[in-house]
Amino acid sequence: MSSSLLFSGAAINTALAQTNTAQVQTAPSQTPLNIKQIYDKVETAGYTNITEIDLDDNIYDVKAHDQKGERVKIKVDARSGEIIDTKTKSK
Numbered sequence: 001m002s003s004s005l006l007f008s009g010a011a012i013n014t015a016l017a018q019t020n021t022a023q024v025q026t027a028p029s030q031t032p033l034n035i036k037q038i039y040d041k042v043e044t045a046g047y048t049n050i051t052e053i054d055l056d057d058n059i060y061d062v063k064a065h066d067q068k069g070e071r072v073k074i075k076v077d078a079r080s081g082e083i084i085d086t087k088t089k090s091k
Contacts, residue, residue, distance in 0.1 A: 032058060032078035041081040042074060059084070
């Protein structure tokens with residue numbers, strides 16, 4: 001009887017370990033994208049003349065020109081590369 005309990009406990013521990021591993025593998029990345037990756041994402045979105053990329057609190061501040069040629073300041077999520085805000089800069 002005790003060997004079957006021990007086996008059952010081992011099976012439960014193995015199942016829990018597999019579940020925990022699966023959760024870790026699907027967790028979103030906590031590491032920010034690097035400057036080159038952010039540059040590429042902003043450029044792919046149609047921005048040009050990217051002159052500055054600064055990281056502050058997991059948000060990249062990017063200075064560039066939009067499709068109309070206007071200077072803009074873009075906020076980009078450092079983990080996903082998603083553009084979360086764009087403001088036209090006054091001349």
